[in-house]
Amino acid sequence: MTFISVENLKTGYETEKGTVQAVDDVSFSLENGESIGIAGESACGKSTLGLSIMRIVPDGSISSGDIILDGKSILKMSKSEFAKNVRWKDISMVFQGAMNSLDPVFTVEEQFVEVLKQHRYDGDYKQKISEIVNSVGLTQDVFKKYPHELSGGMKQRIVIAMALLLKPKFVIADEPTTALDVLVQAQIINLLKKMKKEGMSIMLITHDLAIISEIAEKIGIMYAGKMIEFGSASEIYKNPKHPYTQALLKSIPKLRGDKVTNYIKGTPPSLIQPPQGCRFYDRCPQAMEKCKKDVPKFKTDSGYVSCWLYE
C-alpha cells in the first residue's frame, strides 16, 4: 500500500529578482515500510522538499501539487488541523544543523519537557523522556546536562530523540550526519537503521550517496529544483540512468578501488527563470539538440528518469 506520495509539488520563494522555484514539479511515492534518500548538490531544493512536507517553508510557499499520507491529503488540510494532528505526530523532522539549535541555558530535560507541554502530553513526563533518550542510546545522565556539556554526536542524538518524542511514522532527516566525525556518523547511521526496524519510514536528505545506501530503499536525485531520477536504491546504484546520477556516483571518493577523480564541471543554473529544457544541459557530456526541449518523466523499472536518452 502506498504510504506517502508527493505529486507534482511546486514550492517557491519570492525574492526581489523573481520567484526562486526551489521545488519544481517533484513527484515520488513510497510503499509502507520504505525509506527514501534525497540526494543532490547544495541548492538543488532537497531541504525545501523536506520543509514542504512539514508545511513550514520559511518565506516561501507551496504553489501547487499534493502530498498524500496514508490516503489523506495533508496539503488540503487546514493549517490548524495539520499542526494539531500531523506535524510532529505523524511527520517530524530533524533539521539541518539542529544540534546547534538546542537552547544553551536550559538542561536537556527541560527542553524535552517543553516539547511535551506544548503538545499537552498527559502522562509521566519523566518516564516518557527516559524511554526516548534510551532509545537513541543515551542514558539518564544527560538529563541534567546543558548542551555545552555534550559532544556533537550526543547533541545530534538528542535532536533526533526530540523528533521521535511523539512517535511519528515518517521522519525527515536533513543532513543528520554532516559535520560529525566518521565514528559518530556510523553510530547515527545505526540509530536510523534501528528506527526503521521499529517501523518508521525515513526521508534522508543528504549530498552523500554513500550514506543513503545505508538507509534507503528508494532514492530520488534532485537537480536544480527537479527530481531528475527516482527509483529503487539497487537500480540507482547498479544502473544509474540520468547522466547527472552517473556523474554524482562517480564523484564519490572511495576507500578501495582506483583513485581516478571525477567531478562535475560547472555549476547548476539559477532557479530564477531557469533555462528551457533539461537543466543539466550545460554540464551534460551527452547533451543533444533535443535536450533544449522540456523533458517529461520516462518510466523505468522502479521509477522514472527525466532524460531524453530514455525516450
Added chain:
Amino acid sequence: MLDEILLVQNLTKHFTKKGIFSSSGTVVKAVDDVSFSLKKGEVLVLAGESGSGKSTTARLILRAIEPDSGRIFFDGTEIGNDNKSLEKIRMQCQMIHQDPYASINPRMKISDIIMEPLEIHKIGTKEERKRAVLDALHEVKLEPAEDIFNKFPHMLSGGQRQRIVLARALVLKPKLIIADEPVSMLDVSIRAEVLELMRELQQKHGISYIYITHDLSTARYLGQNIAIMYLGKIVESGPIDDVLLHPRHPYTQALLDAISEPEPDNLLKEKKIRINEPLDIDVYRGCRFRARCPYAIEKCKEEPPLEQTGRDRLAACFVKLD
C-alpha cells in the same frame, strides 16, 4: 636531511583547562611527543577525530601557538622565536582552513583578499602584485580571472571560495601548504575537483602538503603517507595505501569500518562499530585508546611505544592487528 621540507621532533603542547570557580585545572595533552617528517613534494595526511590534536599540530608548526617542548625544522632551518625564522615559516608555509565561508572576509574584494599576503610581506610593486593575483587566479582555474578579480565572496559558490583560499595561499609561492579539512564543507560532487587541483599544483610546483582530515577516503586521493592521531598521539603511520588496506592499530581499523561506501547491500546490514563506549578511566595512563578499545589486554595499562612493524610502518599498540 636535505630532502625533507619539514621535520617535527617530540612536539608537545599541553593546555590547562580551568573551571571558573576552581583553582586546580585539568590538563589536556593536545599534542604529546609527536614526531614526523615530510619529504619535499610529498603529501602527509594527518587523520583522526575531532580533539585528536591534528589542528593543534598545524598551529604549532606555524607558531600560531607556542609549543611546550619539541623542535621543528622547516627547509633546513630550525623554527624558533627569532623574527627571521618566523618570517620564513609564515611566508613559505601557508594554511587553508575548513570553512571557506568563514575564512575569507565578506567585505573585501577577491583581488584584495588574494593581495593581502603580498602586502603584509611587502612583496612587489602595485603592478606586480596585481599580476601575481591574476596569475594565482589562473592557477586555481577561476576563469575569467579578470572578472573574478572584482567580485565579492558572496557572488561565489563554496567550491569557488575554497579556490580563492587556495589562490591566497599560492600567491606567496609557498613550499608547504597545510590544508585543514579543505573539502569537508563542500558537496561530494565538487570535492574531487578541489583535490584534483591541489594535486596538480603539487606536481607543477613541487609543493608539499600536510592534509588534515577525518575522512580517510579523500585522504587516499592526495596522500602518500599517513599518520593517524588519537588524543594527541600518533598511533599509527606509514605509506597510505598500506595503512588503509592493512591497519595494525585498532583505532585505524575502527575509523575504516565507519566509512560508508555507495553499495546497495549496506541497506541489509548493521554498520560495524569496532569501538566501545568509553570507560571512565584516566586516558593519559597507559594506552590512550584503551578506554574504547575492543582488544584491550592487561598490558595496555602501560604506554605502548610507537615502534616499527614493517617497512616504513609504525604502530603504537601491544596487540597489533594483522
